[in-house]
Amino acid sequence: MMEQQIEIYSIDTELFKLDGGAMFGVVPKSLWEKSLPADAHNMCDLAMRLLLIKEGSRLILIDTGIGNKQDEKFFSRYHLHGPDTLDQSLQKIGYNRSDITDVFLTHLHFDHVGGAVQKEDTGHLTLSFPNATYWSNQLHWDWAANPNAREKASFLPENLLPIENSGRLKFLPTQYPNSDKILIKHDNGHDFSELGKSWTSDLLPFTEHISYQVVGGHTRGMMVPYIKIGSRTLVYVTDLIPTASHFPLPYIASFDVFPLMAMAEKEAFLQKALEEQYIIFFEHDAVNQCCTVKINEKGKVVPREIFTLDKLPGQS
Secondary structure: OOOOOOEEEEEEEEEEEEEEEHHHHHHHOHOOOOOOOOOOOEEEEEEEEEEEEOHHHHHHHEEEOOOOOHHHHHHHHOOEEOOOHEEEEEHHHHOHHHHOEEOOOOOOHHHHHHHHHEOOOOOOOOOOEOOEEEEEOOHHHHHHHHHHHHOOOOHHHHHHHHOOOOEEEEEEEOOOHHHHHHHHHHHHOOOOOOHHHOOOOOOOHHHHHOOEEEEOOOOEEEEEEEEEOOOOEEEEEEOOOOHHHHEEEEHHHHHHHOOHHHHHHHHHHHHHHHOOEEEEOOOOEEOOOOOEEOOOOOOEEEEEEEOOOOHOOOOO
C-alpha cells in the first residue's frame, strides 16, 4: 500500500496572558523572567498555537484554542490580544471550519477546547466544526466531567456538554498506568524515576502518520500527539512543556495537578527527544514555534535550533 502524503500547518490563534508565578510554580521570578519576561502586572504573553494536518482525505486539527463564546468578564482575566484568529489562519491556507474532518483534543482545559464550541446569535451552543469527529479519551473525559476543586475553573460545562451531546465524540484507548499506585509512591517519597520511562515506550496509533502518548502530570489522561514527517518526528507537546522556557526540570507550572509526575514525564520525554532529535512544537510559546534539543556545557537539555514549521524539509 502506498504511503499517504502528509501536510502540516501551524494555526495561530489569539495570544493571551497568564501570571508568571503560576506558569513557573516554585521557581523564583528572578530565574524564570530571564527567558520569559513579564509585564508590570507579572503577566506573561502566551500563545494558543494549533496544528493542522492533512493526511489523505482527512483534515485533522489538534486543539482549538480558547474560542470566543465566553463573556467579557471571563476574557478580561486572560487579556486576549494579537493579530491572529483561528478563522483567519485557516483562510490563509485555503480552508474553513467546515473542512475539518477530525478535532484531536489533547485535553479539556478551556484554552485547548474552548474553540470547539461556538455560541450562535440565538445563544444556542453548537459545534464549531460541524463535519468533524471529536477525539478524546474516556479517562480524561470522566476526569473533566467530574472535576476536582483545583481544576474546576478550567473544565467548563459549556465546552464539554455540546460535544458530548452531539453524537460526534469518540474515545481513543489510553493504556494508562495505575495512577493511584503512582500517587502513593509520590506521597511516600519513593524513587519515581521509572514513572517517566513507563510511557515513553508506548505510542498508540491514531492514523498512519499520527500516534499519541497518554500522560498525567498536568492533568489526568492528557494526550501528546506524535507526527511522522518523512524520517523525522514532530511532537505537539501541549502542556507537557508549555514553552521553551520550561525545559529545566523544576520549571513546572502550578497548574500541573501532579507536579512530581509532570517532572518525571518531562525528564523522560526530553531524554527521548535528545536521542531521536524530535522536532518539538510549542502550543503556548508566544515567540518560539519549534525547536530541536541538545546537551549544553552544564549537562542540561536545552534548545538546539529554533525555527518555524515552514522551514521544515518538504514544507512550503
